[in-house]
Amino acid sequence: MSFMPAVPMTADEMTRLRKSGQWLLNHAKKHMELLDEAHRDHADGIEHTHPNRMTLWYNVAQLRAVGEVLGSNGIGRPFTTRGEQLAVLPFMEHGREFVDECVTRLINMFRDRHELEVTRHGAKSGYENELTEEQADPQLRRDYIAWTHEQFWGIPFMMEGVGPKQNCTFCGARSQPHRMLKACGGCKVAIYCDKRCQTMHRKEHKAECKAKAGEIKAEEA
Structure with a gap:
């Protein structure tokens, strides 16, 4: 069932989310390659907390969330479909419940931001305390929080030690x-x-x- 935001999305929001979705497709393709290489290099297998595996867990959640808010039966379908395809692969064995929770939170946050008309000054991603050291390294947490603000919500995110965002x-x-x-x-x-x-x-x-x-x-x- 597709998600319909409380406030209709603007053309700019739809463009931003579609662009993010395409980036996510490419990002997942890249990290699937890296994960395959890691498996080839470690004949005995890799930990379920391997960085590329964890990155792909979040990729799956992001693809599914973007697909849902755009309409999983409409322009969001390619993103939902790819997220669902990846979700059944072996690397997701220990992450399916976690990913489902992430998708639900992302969609709820998107809906709430529209309903409450949250400004950039009052917005929080909801992930500051969720992504623990056991779940992801600091760089991955940082990437995920920045993505939630900038690409999913369209809200500027302050990043120390970095020049103009690229x-x-x-x-x-x-x-x-x-x-x-x-x-x-x-x-x-x-x-x-x-x-x-x-x-x-x-x-x-x-x-x-x-x-x-x-x-x-x-x-x-």
């Missing part, structure tokens, strides 16, 4: 004190959190990169 062009990873994004060497416009994202985005980005690089050369001539 997001990886491919996976949406936010600039953090531990994560400085680097520009594409060709177009100088696309920015990436690591080499893997740049490589995974290369085919899609190639034509745009070539065109932009040509514009830059023309301006410099």
Whole structure:
């Protein structure tokens, strides 16, 4: 059953959430690759608290929540569908209940923010005390809280030690004190959190990169 917000979403909200959903799809694809590599490197298996596994748990919750608020039978369907596909995979064995709780909280927070017209000064993500050291490392908690504010709610989130907010062009990873994004060497416009994202985005980005690089050369001539 799709979730309908108490206050209809604006076009800007829908655009923001769809963009976030696409980032989440790419982010999940990247971390599935990383998780597969971790399994190959550890023949005896990996802990259920492995960072890539934990990251994917949150990815699943985020995809399902974004899909629901956009309408799981409408424009949110690709995100809901992918979240449900990932939710039945083996890496979710110890995380399904936790993910279900996260989805419920995210949707309730989205609804409550609309109903109460929460301003950026009074908003809290509800996750400050939920994500304990046992559940996730500090960087993952920081990423998740920032995502809840900025991408899910559309509310600015103050991050100490970081300049202007940036997001990886491919996976949406936010600039953090531990994560400085680097520009594409060709177009100088696309920015990436690591080499893997740049490589995974290369085919899609190639034509745009070539065109932009040509514009830059023309301006410099």
